[in-house]
Amino acid sequence: MQRLRSARSGAKMSRRLSFYILVGLATVFIFFLALNQHYNNYIEHRLQPIISDAELRSRHVKIQQTYTSYIRGTADDATQYEIQDVIQQQRRSIEIEMDGYAYTNGSNLDDFVMEKGGRPLRSIILTSWRSGSTFLGEVINAHPATYYHYEPLLDFGIIQVRGSPLAEMALQNIEALLKCNYTNMEHYLNFGKLHVWLFNHNSPLWKQCQMHKSICWDPRFLNSFCRLFPFQSMKVVRLRLRLVEKLLAQESLGVKVVLLVRDPRGSLQSRSHRDWCPTEPDCSDPALLCADLVSDFKAAKKFSKKYPQNFRIVRYEDLSVDPYEYVKDLYKFYGLDLHPNIKRYLDTHTKTDYGAVSSTFRNSKAAPFHWRTDLDFEEVQEIQDACSVAMQLWGYVQAVNATHQKYFNPITNFSLDHPVDVNDIF
Template structure:
C-alpha cells in the first residue's frame, strides 16, 4: 500500500473513532444512561478534535504533494508584484460601463470580475500584432491561441464547437480542472505559453509545476485583466461568448484583405496541407459569414462588440489603438504607447515578428503576388471584398499602384 493510501486509511480510522466516541457518549446503552447522572457533553472539544484532524490532513497532504507547497509559495508572492504593476493605473470607476475603482474589484480571487478582452480573427490577419498591443497593458494575463491543439482547422460548428467553447469559457473563468489536454499540449510546444510573460517567467523557474492545472488556475485568478486571441473559432460560434453575461467579454472582430491573408500564409509551412488555411474559397466564405454575423452583433451588443480592419489599424495605429483600449474598458497606459513607439516604425525579425513598418505591412501582397495569383483569389472572394471594402486589382500594373482599401458599411 502506498504512503498516500496508508495516510488516508489512518485519517479514515481517526474520523471513525471520533464519531463513534461522540455517538457512544450521547447515545450509550439505556441501562447505563438510566443509572448515570446527567453530565453535559463537551461538544466543543469534539469539534476542536475534528478541526485539528482536518488541519493535520491538509498539512500531511502538503508533505505528500510537494507541488502544492510550491504552488502556494509561488502564489504568495504574486499579489504584491501585480499590485506594483498597477501602482499608477487609472481605474474606470464608472467609465466604459465598468464600475471597478480598485484592484480588488477586478481580481477573481477576491470575488472581483476581471476585464476580458477578446480578438476573433483568422490566421495571418494581424492578430499577433493586436494581441501584443493588448498584452502591453500592465497585469494582463494573455491566453494566446488557446485552440492550438485543435490543429489547422476552422471551427464552424459541430462536432468540435462545443468542446472549443468549453475550453475558452473555462480559461476565461480560470477553471483548468478539465483542461489537462490544453495544459499538456504546452509541455512540448513552448509557444503555447511563451506569449504570456507572467506565466512563462514562472514556468522557466518552476518547470515542476508549470504543467499542473492547479498552478494555472491559481495564477490566472490573481490577474485583473485577461486577453485572448482566437484564430480558429468563427464568429458564428464565438458570439456565444457575448451571450454569457457573467463573462462580460468585449470582443473585436479583426478583418484583413484576403489577398494579404493568403500571401502571408504562403510563408508558413503549416498552412498548405490544410484547405481551411490555403483555399481562397474557404477563407472568403468565412469572411462573408463573419460579416453577416457582425451586422447582427453590432445591433445586439453595441458596447461589447466592435469590428476593425487590419489595414486601418496599421495606417493609423495610435488613433485606433486608443479607441480600442476605450472600447475594451482599458486605460491607455504609457506601456501601450511605448509598445507602439517601438513596434510600428521599422521592420525587424522574421515573418512572425511584430516589429513592422505598420503603414507598409498590410500591402506586401501587391508586390509579392503575381497578378495571376491575385486574379484567382479575387474570383473566389468578390463578395467578401465588396462587403469589407477591398478594391479589385485590374492588371499587374494597376496592382502595384492603386489603393486597395476603401470605406465599408456594416449593413445588409
C-alpha cells in the same frame, strides 16, 4: 623492581579476567534472549490462524500503498508550498504594478480580481491566420497585469471550427480559460508541454514556468495564478464569429469581442510563407477563407446591433495605417486607460521591420500591402475570383492588372448596412 613487575602482572591478569567475565555474561544474555524470542514466535505461530499466500500478498500491497501514499503526500505538500509561495509573490507584484493606475468609474483593483470576488475585464480578438492578430494581441498584452490566453484552440490543429461537434468543445474550452479553470483541460495542457508557444506569449506565466518547471502545467497552480490578474486577454484564429454569441450573451462573463478582418490577398500571401499552411484546405483555400469572411460579416452585422457595448470591428489595414488612433479607440472601447506601456510598445514596434516572419516589429504602414509586390497578378486574380463578395462587403478594391496591382490603394470604406446576397446563415 621485581615487586613492581609482579604488581603490574597482577593488574593485567585482573583486567583480563574482568573482560572474560563480561563476555561470558553477554553471551548468556544473548542466548536467553534468542531462546525467548524463539519461544514467543513458536507460541504466536501456534495461536494464530493459518494465513494464506493471497492474504500475505494483500498485506504486502497495503503496506506498499501506505508507503507510496506517504511519499506522494510529502511531494504534494512540497508542491503546494511552492504554489502558495509563487502566488503570494505574484499577487504582490500585481499590486505594485497597478499602484497609481487610473481606474475609471471609481473602480479599484479588487473589482477586477477573481480571487477577491471581482470580475476581470475579459477581451477576445477573433480573426483567422495571418490577419494581424499577433500584433494586436501583443498591443493588448502590453497593458500591465494582463494574463494572455494565446491561441486557446491551438491543440485543435489547422482547422476552422464552424459548427458541431467541435464548436461545443471549443466554446467550452474558451469559457473555461476565461474563468481561469484549467482543471479539465488535460489535452490542452499536454499539448502545451510539447509546444511552448502556448504559454510563452504570456509573460508573467512563462517567467514563473521557467523558474518553477514542476508546477507550470499543474491545474492547481494555473487556476490560482490566473485568478490574480485583473485583465484577461485572448486571441482566437480557429473559430468563426457567429459561434461566439454564446459568450457574448453571458452578462456575468462580460466579455468584449473584437473581430479583426484582413484583405484575403494579404492573409493568403502571408500564409504562403508557413510550411504548415499549404497542405491544409482551411488555411490555403481562398474559397473557404472568403466564405468565412462573408459569414463573419453577417454575424458582425447582427452583433453590432445586439451587443453594441461588447462588440467591435477593426480592419488590419486601418489599424496599421493609423495604429495610435485605432489603439486609443480600442482601449476606450475596453474602458481602460491608455497606459504609457501601450504607447511605448507602439513606438518600438510600428516604425521598422525587424526579425523573422512572425516578428511584431514592422513598418506598420507597409506591412498589410506586401502582397501587391509579392504575388503575381495571376495569383491575385485567382483569389479575387473566389472572394468578390467578401471583398465587396469588407471594402477591399480589386486589382485590374499587374501594373495597377503594384500602385493602387486596395482599401475603401465599408458599411455593415451593405446588403448581403447570400443565404441567411442564422
